Amino acid sequence: MRCPHCGALDTQVRDSRPSEDHAAIRRRRSCSECGARFTTFERVQLRELTIIKRDGRMVPFEREKLTRSIQVALRKRPVSPDRIEQLVSKVVRTLENDNDPAIPSEKVGRLVMETLKKLDGVAYVRYASVYRDFREAKDFHRVLGELGDSFAHAVEEER
Numbered sequence: 007m008r009c010p011h012c013g014a015l016d017t018q019v020r021d022s023r024p025s026e027d028h029a030a031i032r033r034r035r036s037c038s039e040c041g042a043r044f045t046t047f048e049r050v051q052l053r054e055l056t057i058i059k060r061d062g063r064m065v066p067f068e069r070e071k072l073t074r075s076i077q078v079a080l081r082k083r084p085v086s087p088d089r090i091e092q093l094v095s096k097v098v099r100t101l102e103n104d105n106d107p108a109i110p111s112e113k114v115g116r117l118v119m120e121t122l123k124k125l126d127g128v129a130y131v132r133y134a135s136v137y138r139d140f141r142e143a144k145d146f147h148r149v150l151g152e153l154g155d156s157f158a159h160a161v162e163e164e165r
């Protein structure tokens with residue numbers, strides 16, 4: 007595995023263990039050249055996924071991008087990295103089981119929203135505001151209304 011910091015090919019596995027739900031193997035690696043440490047994951051992939059972007063372009067699905075968008079939505083929320091990994095795996099598995107050869111990006115967005123809605127209201131609103139491209143305050147308040155008072159309060163406090 008090439009070192010992401012210096013590009014050297016001589017990297018070593020320091021530690022290898024399954025993720026909490028045993029859906030992935032997490033490996034801590036270190037670079038023999040520059041000493042940098044990084045993590046790799048080994049996972050089951052049922053099939054290659056292609057995403058249809060809003061402008062019609064077809065691009066290969068990237069798990070890292072999906073993970074980042076969910077991490078951003080969940081920043082500083084009481085959700086562990088392992089839990090986020092599980093959530094991403096669940097979304098990916100659902101997409102892999104979809105019969106369509108290519109999946110519209112809107113569908114991915116909707117799926118993430120549904121998942122976040124059950125998990126964390128604040129993260130849901132954050133994600134929804136990006137995904138639905140909120141332009142006006144009323145869009146924001148409509149989503150808050152869907153969530154109920156307790157979540158709405160938490161979100162308002164954070165703004």
Ligand SMILES: [Zn+2]
Pocket residue numbers: 009010011012013014037038039040041042
């Ligand atoms: Zn290196």
